[in-house]
Amino acid sequence: MPKFIDLTGKQFGAWAVTARAPNRGATTMYLCICSCGVEKHVQAGHLTSGASTNCGCIRKPTKHGGAVGEFTKKYKTWRQIKARCCNPNHKNATIYNGLLCAQWLDFAQFDADVPEPPNETATIDRIDNAKGYEPGNIRWVSKAEQHRNQRNCRWIEHNGQRQLLTDWAKELGITISTLHERIEKWGTQKALSR
Numbered sequence: 001m002p003k004f005i006d007l008t009g010k011q012f013g014a015w016a017v018t019a020r021a022p023n024r025g026a027t028t029m030y031l032c033i034c035s036c037g038v039e040k041h042v043q044a045g046h047l048t049s050g051a052s053t054n055c056g057c058i059r060k061p062t063k064h065g066g067a068v069g070e071f072t073k074k075y076k077t078w079r080q081i082k083a084r085c086c087n088p089n090h091k092n093a094t095i096y097n098g099l100l101c102a103q104w105l106d107f108a109q110f111d112a113d114v115p116e117p118p119n120e121t122a123t124i125d126r127i128d129n130a131k132g133y134e135p136g137n138i139r140w141v142s143k144a145e146q147h148r149n150q151r152n153c154r155w156i157e158h159n160g161q162r163q164l165l166t167d168w169a170k171e172l173g174i175t176i177s178t179l180h181e182r183i184e185k186w187g188t189q190k191a192l193s194r
């Protein structure tokens, strides 16, 4: 019979083992705290074999792009959202405070609910801006997509009327890409004149 070795107080990657946790079946479990602050029950075997070295906030060697040991895109994004939404001193506090749903204050839950970003430059977007960062209301958008959204959501004034470029296109009965072409060719004001 193998000798039982208590792992309490030991460090495995970013995990600091704080205490024994109740066994899960025949499996020895430990309560661990990650360097980012997340607490989790981890299997003893996963700690000693190196299968688990952090809560998911740090990049695994097999993941695409970025340096090993760096925080993942998802974790960095979550940290930025948390800073925006939970800090009363943030410059945009009046806009963002309270927008992060309670269950996502915990990175482990955010990590479980949110899919992996398609690439390293993608940003997270709220689908409905009237709602917060919550399950069902977020998506990853590529830089190009974000750029396109910003371009189409530009306010343009013409003949004393101020509306979004997308709405101008609708009013003119043309597609947004046709309107972009016309603006490039003729300039904004002429493109909007019928």
Ligand SMILES: [Zn+2]
Residues within 6 Å of the ligand: 014, 034, 035, 036, 037, 038, 054, 055, 056, 057, 058
């Ligand atoms: Zn962590």
